[in-house]
Amino acid sequence: MELIESHLCFGGEQRRYKHGSAVLGCEMTVSVFLPPDFGSHTPVLYWLSGLTCTDENFVQKAGAQRLAAELGLAIVAPDTSPRGEAVADDEGYDLGKGAGFYVNATQAPWASHYRMDDYIVKELPPLIEALGLGSRRGISGHSMGGHGALVLALRNRDFYGSVSAFSPISNPVNCPWGKKAFGAYLGDNPADWESYDASLLLADAKAPWPVRVDVGLKDNFLEEQLRVEALEAAAAQSGSELTVHRQSGYDHSYFFVASFMEAHLRFHAAQLK
Numbered sequence: 001m002e003l004i005e006s007h008l009c010f011g012g013e014q015r016r017y018k019h020g021s022a023v024l025g026c027e028m029t030v031s032v033f034l035p036p037d038f039g040s041h042t043p044v045l046y047w048l049s050g051l052t053c054t055d056e057n058f059v060q061k062a063g064a065q066r067l068a069a070e071l072g073l074a075i076v077a078p079d080t081s082p083r084g085e086a087v088a089d090d091e092g093y094d095l096g097k098g099a100g101f102y103v104n105a106t107q108a109p110w111a112s113h114y115r116m117d118d119y120i121v122k123e124l125p126p127l128i129e130a131l132g133l134g135s136r137r138g139i140s141g142h143s144m145g146g147h148g149a150l151v152l153a154l155r156n157r158d159f160y161g162s163v164s165a166f167s168p169i170s171n172p173v174n175c176p177w178g179k180k181a182f183g184a185y186l187g188d189n190p191a192d193w194e195s196y197d198a199s200l201l202l203a204d205a206k207a208p209w210p211v212r213v214d215v216g217l218k219d220n221f222l223e224e225q226l227r228v229e230a231l232e233a234a235a236a237q238s239g240s241e242l243t244v245h246r247q248s249g250y251d252h253s254y255f256f257v258a259s260f261m262e263a264h265l266r267f268h269a270a271q272l273k
C-alpha cells in the first residue's frame with residue numbers, strides 16, 4: 001500500500017493509502033486511523049459507509065478519532081465500490097460506483113469488478129494487519145454499510161469479534177434499494193439474494209456476539225428501506241442478543257452517526273479487549 005496522506009490527530013495518525021486490488025481489478029483508496037502507540041495489541045474496527053460515500057466521509061464527518069485514540073482502537077474506512085474508467089456504473093446513486101453493496105456480484109456487467117465482499121473480508125485485512133496491527137476485528141457501518149457490517153459478520157462469525165450498525169438496510173430482499181441492487185448484482189432469482197440478507201441470516205442461527213443497532217426516528221428511509229423491525233423479529237426467532245436504539249428526532253445523516261459514535265466505539269472496544 002502506498003501512503004498518500006498522513007495527519008497527526010489526537011496523538012494518533014489519520015492516514016490514507018492507495019493500493020492495487022487484485023480482487024476488484026482496480027486501484028483503491030482506504031483511510032486508516034492509527035491510535036498512539038499502536039501495535040499487535042491494537043484491535044481494528046472496519047467501518048463501511050453508505051450510498052454515495054468514499055473512504056473520506058467517515059473520516060471527515062463521524063468524529064471518531066478522539067475516542068479511538070483514547071481507547072486504542074484502529075479504524076479502517078474502505079471505499080464503497082470499485083473505481084476507475086474500466087468499472088461499470090449506473091446513472092442512479094444507488095447502483096454502481098459508490099454503491100457496491102458489499103456483495104460479490106455474479107451478473108454482467110458487474111461481476112468483473114464488484115466483489116466488495118471478498119475485498120473487505122479477504123483482501124484488505126492482511127494488508128491492514130501488515131501495518132503492525134492485531135487480528136482482533138470489529139465491523140460497523142452506516143446504511144448500505146450497516147447492512148454490509150451485519151451481513152459480513154454473520155457470514156464470517158469467527159473472523160469478527162464485534163458488530164454494530166447505524167441505520168442499516170436490515171432486510172434488503174424486501175426493500176427497493178435491496179431489490180434494485182441485488183437484482184443487478186446477483187440476478188433475477190430472489191433465492192440467490194438470501195445469503196446476503198441480514199434478517200434472514202440472523203433468523204437462521206443465533207449470533208455469537210451481542211449486536212447493537214441505532215436508528216433515527218426522523219430518518220426518511222426508516223420504514224421503506226431500513227426495516228429494522230425485520231431484524232428484531234429475526235433476532236427473536238434465533239434467540240440472538242440484538243439491541244435496537246431508536247433515537248428520537250435524528251435523521252439519516254452523519255450528524256446522527258457522529259452523535260452516537262461514542263457509544264458504538266465503546267461497545268466495540270469492550271468486546272475486542
Ligand SMILES: N[C@@H](CCC(=O)N[C@@H](CS)C(=O)NCC(=O)O)C(=O)O
Nearest residue numbers: 050051052053057093143144253254
Ligand atoms: N440521495 C441521497 C441519499 C444518499 C445518502 O443519504 N447517503 C448516505 C448514506 S446512505 C450518506 O452517508 N451520504 C454521504 C454523507 O452524508 O456524507 C444523497 O445523494 O445524498
